[in-house]
Every structure is written in structure tokens, then in C-alpha cells.
Amino acid sequence: MPLNQNLVRQLVPSRAFEWHSSLDSTMRIAAERALAGAETGFFVGADEQTAGQGRLGRSWHSEPDTGLYFSIILRPAVPALTLALGLAAVEAIRVITHIDCDLRWPNDVLVGDRKVAGILTQVHGGAAVAGIGINVNQQQFPPDLASIATSLRLISGHDHPREALLIALLDDIDMHVDILTRQGHGAIFDLYTHASTYVSGRRVTVDLPEGPVTGTTAGLTEAGYLRLRRDDGREVIIVAGGVRPCS
Numbered sequence: 001m002p003l004n005q006n007l008v009r010q011l012v013p014s015r016a017f018e019w020h021s022s023l024d025s026t027m028r029i030a031a032e033r034a035l036a037g038a039e040t041g042f043f044v045g046a047d048e049q050t051a052g053q054g055r056l057g058r059s060w061h062s063e064p065d066t067g068l069y070f071s072i073i074l075r076p077a078v079p080a081l082t083l084a085l086g087l088a089a090v091e092a093i094r095v096i097t098h099i100d101c102d103l104r105w106p107n108d109v110l111v112g113d114r115k116v117a118g119i120l121t122q123v124h125g126g127a128a129v130a131g132i133g134i135n136v137n138q139q140q141f142p143p144d145l146a147s148i149a150t151s152l153r154l155i156s157g158h159d160h161p162r163e164a165l166l167i168a169l170l171d172d173i174d175m176h177v178d179i180l181t182r183q184g185h186g187a188i189f190d191l192y193t194h195a196s197t198y199v200s201g202r203r204v205t206v207d208l209p210e211g212p213v214t215g216t217t218a219g220l221t222e223a224g225y226l227r228l229r230r231d232d233g234r235e236v237i238i239v240a241g242g243v244r245p246c247s
């Protein structure tokens with residue numbers, strides 16, 4: 001079923017947004033709106049994306065009417081925002097579904113070792129455009145994703161209302177942006193360190209441009225990057241890139 005836009009408008013009357021039945025990607029329209037000066041908190045959502053974008057040039061599987069796909073315009077466009085959004089997603093999922101998620105740096109939302117949500121942050125016209133995709137009611141995934149993705153429905157065994165999840169998430173985004181603005185990025189890094197099992201003491205492999213590196217995670221830097229202690233004792237700072245459990 002398509003998202004009940006009227007219900008969302010009734011429950012968050014002060015929030016400006018547009019909702020489409022189908023788009024190539026909500027990132028494209030939200031970037032246009034950001035360049036045109038759209039207000040902070042404005043979002044663009046769709047029931048289906050035909051060319052959903054993921055991080056690192058990947059695509060985002062966007063089955064119609066099952067997942068939550070939207071891009072929100074936020075200011076300030078600071079690096080810590082992406083970690084703040086991961087925290088917001090974990091909190092909204094917990095409140096609405098009672099499912100506890102983990103965060104794999106920087107912002108993969110996981111249940112066990114499977115991805116249930118992802119966040120893609122871009123900067124357009126000085127504003128952050130943050131795209132959030134949550135696998136809500138999917139009953140299956142294509143073969144290439146079946147072993148690495150899951151949905152809230154597959155975990156709990158029943159459907160979850162996308163409207164309630166969206167409204168909770170908007171609230172949690174506002175709350176975490178507020179923490180970032182008032183208390184600074186250190187407060188977000190502290191919350192993130194507590195919420196993620198990946199920040200410290202985790203054996204991982206990271207795909208860097210020069211090849212994969214394996215080691216043990218050793219906390220966040222002051223800028224929110226991930227410290228990795230390589231097996232030869234040297235420390236590498238991971239600025240971006242695919243972190244995966246060590247096989």
C-alpha cells in the first residue's frame with residue numbers, strides 16, 4: 001500500500017515535504033530543492049525508487065510500497081551529521097518496532113550482520129541532503145542481497161507502519177541535530193561509541209583504495225573517523241570506506 005500522506009500531514013502539520021509514488025531517486029529531487037533554498041527539515045520521499053543510490057557508488061534496492069525512502073535537507077552540513085542520523089534511525093526503529101539495531105561505522109544500520117537501513121549524505125548548495133533508506137516490510141530480497149540485507153518484517157514476522165516509523169524518525173532526527181548544534185560533535189561521537197559495537201575492539205577488514213586492510217577497531221578520532229589498529233601494530237585512520245567483519 002502507498003504511504004498515507006494525509007496521515008503524515010495531519011500528524012506533522014508544520015513539516016514541509018513532498019511525496020511521490022515513483023522517482024528515480026529522492027536524492028535528485030532533494031538536491032534540486034536544496035539548491036533552490038528549501039528550508040531545513042524539508043524532505044522528499046517516494047513509495048518506489050527506480051534508481052535508488054547507495055554509498056560508494058552502489059545502488060539501493062527500493063521495492064515499491066515496502067521500504068521507507070526519503071531525503072531530508074539539513075543544516076549545518078557537518079561530517080558528524082551522518083553519525084547523528086544513524087543514531088536517529090536506530091532510536092526510531094527501536095521505539096516503533098522494539099528491534100535493537102547496531103551501527104557499523106559510519107552509518108550502516110544492522111541487525112546481527114545484516115543491513116536493515118542505510119544513509120547517504122551529500123552536500124548541495126551548502127546544505128546536507130541526507131538520504132535514508134529503511135527496509136521495513138520486504139518479505140524477500142534479490143539473490144545478490146539475500147545474505148547481507150534484512151527487513152524489520154523479516155526480523156519480527158509482521159508488518160510495521162511506515163507512517164509511524166517516518167514520524168518517529170523525523171522527531172529523532174530533529175533531536176539528534178539539536179544535540180549536535182547545542183552540544184557539539186563530541187556529544188554525538190560519545191553517543192555513537194555507546195550505540196555501535198563496531199567502534200572498539202572489533203576485528204574488521206576495510207577496503208581502502210590501495211587494497212583491503214585488516215585489524216582491530218580502536219575508537220573514533222576527534223573528527224569522528226574510525227581508528228584501526230593493524231595487525232602489525234600501526235594505526236590507520238579510516239575516513240570513508242567499506243568496513244566489514246573480518247572473514
Ligand code: BTN
Nearest residue numbers: 025052053054055118119131133
Ligand atoms: C547506503 O548505501 O547504505 C545508503 C543508502 C541510502 C538509500 C536512500 S533511499 C532514499 C535516498 N534516495 C536514494 O537514492 N538513496 C537514499
